Amino acid sequence: MSQPLLQAVGLARVYEGNHGFFSRAAGVRAVDDVTLTVGRGETLGIVGESGSGKSTTGRLVLGLETPDAGQVHFDGEPMPAHGTPEWRRWRIRMQMIYQDPLGALDRRMRITDQIREPLDIHALGDQSERDGRVGELLRAVGLSEDLAKRYPHQLSGGQRQRAVLARALATKPSLLVCDEPVSALDVSIQAQVVNLLSDLQAELGLAMLFISHDLRVVRQVSRRIAVMYLGRIVEEGDADDLFSQPVHPYTRALVSAAPVPGRKSSDRIRLQGEPPNPANRPGGCAFHPRCPVAIARCKTELPLLADLGAKRFAACHLAVPAASSAPIRTAGTLSAAGATVTTDAGMFAK
């Protein structure tokens, strides 16, 4: 089938800001013109810092929130309105996992009952089939029968996240949206859950939208990665080479800031300034106030996501097609664009 499983086009979500007594309410564009596609059995990773709109994007594609613009198509059909019976039936096939497993589980229900609950709600199978399915799920996520009889507070963080995962998989979904699924876990437990997610994905042919601020974890599980900044996708590409050859200056800074064991900090790109407030989005390219290579055009004109070839897309005026070897880096590229260089590009490459 050529049709992608999930297709979102031009998604936007605006939250009403606080009404000041004398001032007009300012809308916060949490997500702005986001277009993404997830194929069957494929994982798309979304990375970004807080306020980049990555979680809102996840909620929009599940229909948990209604977009102010744009559409979501799942399996070729438009998403039914939130809360309708049609939408509920859709939700059998798309599930979500959050960061905090304790908050996602019902503290007063045994783990087995919680894993079984989606089957009861959607009336899938008869009693004995449901029992069998619960056993299957427990084995798939590596929880023993004994642990499953306990309550959430009696489990460790990693075990709880496994329980959440088992519950999400109960209805045999074809899409799983994972929002920071391992961020609350200790490093060694994080690795267990990441491996488990990869295994389950391979075995069940699940498609995943994997949202995280952690570049390393996202790369580990994704085939493609989209980088978000202030509500927009600024770069998208193959997981294999996105972080080794980032094109967008923000992706470069992000990769450079990610602490890597055994690497000292001296060669890091330092971003100046604070992450901007989504309620007060800079004009032009939203990244320009922090961008070490910004030119005059960046302040006025919003760069759109452009195809650079080799499955790479970037939203930057200075990005050049993948064919040329050193995008952005050389001064030649900048002067060819006929632009005033505000910062020495050499400094950026340092």
Place this chain on the structure above:
Amino acid sequence: MHSYVSLENLTVSFNGVTVLHGIDLAIARGETLGLVGESGSGKSVTWLAALGLLPGKARVSGRVMLGDQNLLTESESKLSRVRGKRIAMIFQDPASALNPMATVRRQIGEALALHRGLSGGAIKAEARRLLDLVGVPDAEHRLNCYPHEFSGGQNQRIMIAMALAGEPDLLIADEPTTALDVTIQAQVLDLLALVQRETGMALVLISHDLGVVSQICDRVAVMYAGRIVEEASADQLFDRAAHPYSRGLIGSLPAIDGPRQRLVTIGGTVPDPGKLPPGCSFAPRCAYAFADCRTTRPLLSGIGQGRNVACLLDGRLPEPAVAPTLQHEGLTL
């Protein structure tokens, strides 16, 4: 090596459950030590205990030597002249460590008056200098702002400015960047390294993130279940960890480039402090464990080149390539 502060056999228990089992650790003047471990490993408790910041029900024993002064036996009044003045501490969440009802000038000023005896105009000038030092723009004007008017990264800078107010010889930073975004984290780590170069103070960086620690630390101590299991230079540790737990921690981190490989995981979970296994606490999760590990507790001892390890194998682990395959993590729970 002459040490500035040394912890000797520092032991802490809560309600009869021992959570810290005899920590020995020395910090030299001007050095940067990373203290790494997962939650519950005792890395924060170590320094809270050393500075007398634990609640009354905690039973602390051992010695914390600052020069010839044992901090554990000092009176509260003498201790409060050490805290903030000679040894300062900053925490993970700056928003809850700052007083939301007081301006930044008042909060930094309080520390300046207390530790340096400044007053009036001198306080204002020094507070401004400190804010400049930690990179808060427009310091003159921002001194009159309240914590909620700053971002998380700026609040952490303000915490650092307050900690520097007493001109401490040692700064304990407990997960100082964990609540921050990665680009801001990089800025704060750079700032800590810069401040250290300029003032020559020693720094203990407590973190669960090996990446963060390797950015600025010379030496790293890895903690597990209330004990130090390995102590080595950062280069030695990341090049070839000697303790199976350290090696597991490093293997658990996905790479940021190069080919993607299945993560090496440590099976099982951290033991409950009240139910530690006999012998080595890590033995039940250790891929290299043999019979003696379950009965004999390894002590932290030198294996040459200035590194210490608490393992019966003394760092003679098989090469990673031929290391036994760790248990399938799903089956160990």
